[in-house]
Amino acid sequence: MRGIVVKLGLVLVALLILLSSGTVVTATPPTQAGEYSSDDFAYESKCRQCHAIIYADWEGTMHFNAYLDPFYLEEVDAASEDTDGALDEFCSRCHTPIGVVSGEIPPIDGSEMSDIAKLGVQCDFCHVVSESNGTGNAPFTVTPGDTKWGPLDDARGNYHESEYLELFTQSEYCGMCHQVVNPVNGLVIDDTYSTWKDSQYAEDDVVCQDCHMTEGITDFEANPGRAASGAPKRDHISSHDIVGANTLIPPMFGAESVAEMAIERLQKATTMELSAPETASIGDEVTIDVSITNSGAGHNIPTGVSEIREMWLELTVTDANGDIIYNAGSLDANGNIIDAKMLYNNVLADSEGEETKSFWLAESVLEDNRIAPKETATEQHSFVMPENAAYPLTVQSTLKYRSAPQDMIESLLGDEIEVPVVDMNEISAIIYDPSTPADERTQPESDSTSTPGFGAFAAAMVLGITMYILKRK
Ligand code: HEC
Ligand code: HEC
Ligand code: HEC
Ligand code: HEC
Ligand code: HEC
Known part of the structure; x- marks a missing residue:
């Protein structure tokens, strides 16, 4: 009897939380392909006028390259051919999100794409994410326009509206794209977010941004500065040279410094x-x-x-x-x-059980020899x-x-x-x-x-x- 009362109490509390906070229930579904036009998004050159340092960080990174990356372009052509185009929109949603929400891709050959869609994961995509519907396979909702969403709850500027969204300070923001599940057979093909979630780092609240958006490459150094020219001085401005381990692609776009940071991180x-x-x-x-x-x-x-x-x-x-x-x-x-x-x-196998690096064809994991956090x-x-x-x-x-x-x-x-x-x-x-x-x-x-x-x-x-x-x- 006591147990039932406690349970009823918990349900009531949960209901109250649900009613009082808008964040539990998702109001807006993920943005659909073709819902907007690429003209609704602002070129990064606009943002650069005031956010020059952030722009310089981002330029040449793998987010900047996410679509133009020649390795990606070859692989997405192969995936498209192997699956008769069934995964075209799926792959593109992370590598050229503006291309997808503006309906410019597919066709996968890029022939209909505007210049802005080719700029990969960029300022006026990331900062018009107004909501997320979870993690994995890019469940973002975007609201392009005058408002830019971000981590500051006291942004002072009058060129555009600013809106605070806690998501920007959480791993779940990155987890929208850094968690990939094959939509056809459910095989997890990128588990960066979920392996973080299962680690001590998640327990200690050390998020992706702490390692990937601070100075000092994983040394958690604060980076005092101004988020925009003329803006107030702040104790910490996130750096946007979000670097991982890729040393092959950035130099192809003249960004040797990005490769050097990746080496330092490795x-x-x-x-x-x-x-x-x-x-x-x-x-x-x-x-x-x-x-x-x-x-x-x-x-x-x-x-x-x-x-x-x-x-x-x-x-x-x-x-x-x-x-x-x-x-x-x-x-x-x-x-x-x-x-x-x-x-x-990680060794993946196709439907015949043969090893494959074409992850879109993979149906099972043969071997997983990666080293987990702290292991x-x-x-x-x-x-x-x-x-x-x-x-x-x-x-x-x-x-x-x-x-x-x-x-x-x-x-x-x-x-x-x-x-x-x-x-x-x-x-x-x-x-x-x-x-x-x-x-x-x-x-x-x-x-x-x-x-x-x-x-x-x-x-x-x-x-x-x-x-x-x-x-x-
Ligand atoms: C991959 C998505 C992504 C891209 C691309 C991106 N940002 Fe950000 N930005 C973020 C996140 C996440 C934060 C918050 C980081 C934190 O809280 O540590 C942020 C923070 C900011 C802030 C708040 C001040 C600060 O530094 O904390 C400004 C201003 C900003 N970004 C502008 C830009 C501009 C301009 C561009 C393009 C040159 C850009 N961002 C590209 C995700 C992105
Ligand atoms: C949910 C988001 C998402 C989807 C969907 C997605 N990718 Fe990616 N892709 C990523 C992320 C994130 C990385 C970077 C991971 C890393 O650096 O190891 C990446 C990296 C890659 C790379 C490596 C590029 C390099 O230079 O090393 C290739 C190739 C690639 N993706 C192809 C594809 C293809 C083909 C598809 C569709 C079958 C696809 N991706 C679907 C997010 C996605
Ligand atoms: C005319 C100058 C100017 C331009 C152009 C500009 N911004 Fe800003 N932006 C500011 C100022 C000023 C702030 C406030 C900074 C502060 O309070 O530290 C700001 C704040 C932000 C924030 C933080 C919002 C928050 O609440 O966390 C983001 C994100 C942002 N800008 C993104 C962009 C993007 C994306 C573009 C290009 C489409 C852009 N800005 C163009 C001046 C500008
Ligand atoms: C404790 C610090 C730390 C945290 C937290 C962290 N990373 Fe990393 N990340 C690293 C280091 C160090 C590397 C380089 C070694 C490697 O490649 O794994 C790296 C590499 C990467 C790479 C490139 C991997 C490759 O081999 O291609 C991606 C993508 C990445 N991180 C994304 C994320 C995302 C997304 C999160 C949050 C879910 C995150 N990281 C959290 C430290 C961190
Ligand atoms: C819209 C989807 C999207 C979001 C949101 C996103 N990323 Fe990425 N990210 C990508 C894609 C796609 C690539 C890889 C491009 C390629 O390799 O061709 C990438 C590349 C990277 C890399 C470089 C990997 C390497 O091998 O060097 C790191 C590190 C990274 N992302 C971290 C983050 C972090 C941290 C966040 C959150 C603040 C984040 N990303 C948010 C899509 C996204």
């Missing part, structure tokens, strides 16, 4: 530990354990289109003469990874000490990342393009001859958060993409 994502015996005799079987902890990302690494991303460990043991005693995870002459113990990604993956390497090994031996272990396999990008965009490989982290150890006195056995400083170097982008790549763009025109 290098703050993990910590590593290595355990190797301090000494080993000829003929011994030597076992080396390397563990990788996802210490810096609020979701799996890799995340997003993680069936395409590649993260792996290269481990090399070299003797005092520089001869390689053991190697796993280096690249062959064609840029393919050889003998890696593990490829940390550790350990891999073990072993080799036998060869007779002629010259002491001491150096064990060098480097964690590598690239946005896509080399052969995939070559076949889609041309073989001039080299997919940059980023060294995310590195750690090393020395193995001595057992006769070396203990006090002479020194080990390299274990600074697993050190930032390994990264070479300049090859000129060949810039040339390659110019050729690609010319070819497409």
Whole structure:
């Protein structure tokens, strides 16, 4: 009896909350394709007049590139062909939201698109989102016009109206698009939002914006400044260089700085530990354990289109003469990874159970080898000490990342393009001859958060993409 009373009470409270706050019940359904015209949206050049710093942050990022990204354009053509156009509107809703709500796409070839629709995820799309109907598959409601929605409840400006919307400060805002479910078969193909939601970060209220829209790349530094020219000084202005891990595409649009920030972020994502015996005799079987902890990302690494991303460990043991005693995870002459113990990604299968990277055709997950937030993956390497090994031996272990396999990008965009490989982290150890006195056995400083170097982008790549763009025109 008491239980029933409590339950009735709870129902009443819930009803009261429902009646008193408009946010629980959604008043407006997601904006439909063709509901607006592209003329209803303002060009980013307009916003730039007053929001110059925010504009400069956003320019060249993957949001700016979301439609023009040549990798996307090739893949969406393939998806359209494979599904007879059934997914055209679906894919485009995140990659060119203005293109969809203005009814300019489909056709998927872009022939009907206005210039503004080609600008991807932009100012006057993100800031006219007036409501969301949940997360996943872009359930946004947009209200283009004089009012700009945002995180400030005291915005002072008279050029346009400003409206505070809490959603802008929450992961659910990003979760509209960073959670993708195949509408045909229900397979989750991007779980960035839900893996965040299941993590300690969600519990601690550390949201996407805290890591991706602050200065200092995951160091949560405040960024004092003005949100617009002439606006009051504020303790914190969100930075709009919303950067992830992509180092392939931004340089194609001249945005090397975006790629550099992505490298910095990748290098703050993990910590590593290595355990190797301090000494080993000829003929011994030597076992080396390397563990990788996802210490810096609020979701799996890799995340997003993680069936395409590649993260792996290269481990090399070299003797005092520089001869390689053991190697796993280096690249062959064609840029393919050889003998890696593990490829940390997501493996999808099509209707026949065959592995596929064409995620629109995927029906099941074969393997999920990504590293969840705060979790550790350990891999073990072993080799036998060869007779002629010259002491001491150096064990060098480097964690590598690239946005896509080399052969995939070559076949889609041309073989001039080299997919940059980023060294995310590195750690090393020395193995001595057992006769070396203990006090002479020194080990390299274990600074697993050190930032390994990264070479300049090859000129060949810039040339390659110019050729690609010319070819497409
Ligand atoms: C992917 C969506 C997205 C895009 C694109 C985007 N913004 Fe924002 N913007 C946000 C979010 C989310 C916040 C709030 C972040 C927070 O609270 O930490 C924000 C905050 C703001 C603010 C409030 C002040 C501040 O910095 O906190 C202004 C002004 C603003 N954006 C203007 C712009 C302009 C101008 C552009 C285009 C150059 C733009 N935004 C592009 C999502 C976006
Ligand atoms: C004539 C100058 C001017 C132009 C042009 C302009 N804004 Fe603003 N905007 C402002 C000022 C001033 C503020 C208030 C800043 C403050 O109070 O710190 C503001 C605030 C904002 C906010 C914060 C709203 C909130 O409540 O969080 C957003 C979002 C925004 N602008 C987006 C845009 C977008 C998108 C465009 C282009 C379509 C644009 N602005 C064009 C001057 C301008
Ligand atoms: C605790 C900090 C943190 C939080 C919270 C966080 N991220 Fe990240 N994010 C990172 C780091 C570090 C990387 C680089 C490593 C990687 O690729 O996963 C990253 C990478 C990414 C990438 C690129 C992934 C790839 O490999 O292509 C996307 C997309 C992304 N984040 C989106 C989000 C979204 C959306 C949220 C909120 C649901 C979020 N992030 C929350 C730190 C964070
Ligand atoms: C309208 C849909 C949409 C919204 C809303 C959105 N994004 Fe994105 N985001 C995208 C798309 C599409 C891409 C990828 C474009 C591409 O790779 O071609 C992207 C790319 C990114 C990347 C770069 C990934 C990489 O590999 O470097 C990060 C980081 C990111 N988004 C974070 C966020 C965060 C944080 C928010 C919330 C403040 C957010 N996004 C809101 C659609 C969206
Ligand atoms: C609900 C939103 C959403 C939908 C729908 C969507 N995407 Fe994306 N797409 C994203 C986001 C967010 C990213 C960035 C994730 C990351 O960086 O790993 C992305 C990244 C990509 C990339 C990687 C681009 C690069 O440069 O690395 C390709 C290719 C792509 N999408 C193709 C497609 C195709 C084809 C479809 C339709 C079958 C589709 N997307 C549907 C949101 C979406």
